[in-house]
Amino acid sequence: MRRDEFTEMRAFLEVARERSFTRAAVKLGVTRSALSHTIRALEERLGVRLLARTTRDVAPTAMGERLVQSIEHHFEGISAEITALKALSDKPSGHVRIVCPDDAIELVFRDRLKPFLREYTDIQVELIVDNGFTNIVERQYDAGVRLGEAIARDMVAVRIGPDVSYSVVGSPEYFERYPVPESPQDLTTHNCVNLRLPTSGGLYAWEFQEYGREFSVRVDGQLVYSNIGSAVDAALDGMGIAYAPTDLIRGYVNDGHLREVIKDWCPTFQGYHLYYPNKRNHSPAFSTFVDAFRFRLGTGY
Missing domain, CATH: 3.40.190.10 (Periplasmic binding protein-like II)
Known part of the structure; x- marks a missing residue:
C-alpha cells in the first residue's frame, strides 16, 4: 500500500467512526476541506461511493460499511503495536x-x-x-x-540509606579467653582484626565518641583484611575483636554468636x-x- 492510500484509508475510517468531517478533521489534525478532498479522491479511485452525506450527518454507505469491516481491525492492530513499541522505547535500559x-x-x-x-x-x-x-x-x-x-x-x-552506627564485637569463645574491654583504650591489649585501607595502604583507626568528642584508637592484632565481611567472619570464628556496622552484625548478636562491647563509645555516621x-x-x-x-x-x- 502506498503512503497516500494509507492516508486515505485512515481518513475514511475516522470519518466513518465520528460520522462528522469536522470532528474527524480535528482528530487527524487537518482542515475540513483537506479531509473532504481526501475522501473524494478515495471514492473516485475506487469508483464507489463510501459515505452518504446530509446536512446533519455523514454515514457509511453499504460499500463503505463493508470497507470499514475489512480495514478497521488492521488499523487497530497497527495502533496497538505502535503503543507497545512506544512503551518499550520509554522503558529505561x-x-x-x-x-x-x-x-x-x-x-x-x-x-x-x-x-x-x-x-x-x-x-x-x-x-x-x-x-x-x-x-x-x-x-x-x-x-x-x-x-x-x-x-x-x-x-x-x-543519600541512599539511613545513618550507620558501628559496633565492637567478639565471640563468646573469645571472651572466655580474654577480659571484656570496658573502654576503647582497653582494645590496645586485645587481638583486634584490622582493616587495610586500599587507597592509603594504612590500617583503619577505629573511631569512637564520648560526650560529643570524637577520637580514634589504633588497634593491633594477628589478622588484617581488606573488607569488613571477612573481619566479621574472623570475629565469629573467635579469632579476634572486629569493628563493623551494627546492622551487619545485629543478627549474630541476637542469636548469641557475637557480643557487643563498649557500646556507649560507638559512633553513628551519616548514611x-x-x-x-x-x-x-x-x-x-x-x-x-x-x-x-x-x-x-x-x-x-
Missing part, C-alpha cells in the same frame, strides 16, 4: 556500574535490588567492591558509594550516599537507578 564498599551491598543494595531488577528488566547493574576512595571518573564508573562525610565537594551526592560527577547527560538507566535507591525518610530505605 542499559548498564549501570557502581563501585562500593563490601558492607554497602548487604546494608543498602541486597534487599532492594530484587524488586528493582524485576521492574526494570532491561537494566543491568554491576556492583564492584572496593573499600578505597576510588576515582570514579578515571575508572569510568557511573557512581560510587561512601558514607556522607567522606564525599568530595565537587560531586553530586544522593551511605551515591556520588557521581555533576553532568547533564546521564543515561535513563542511571537516572532510574538513582531515583529508585534514593533514601526516603520514614520508609526505612
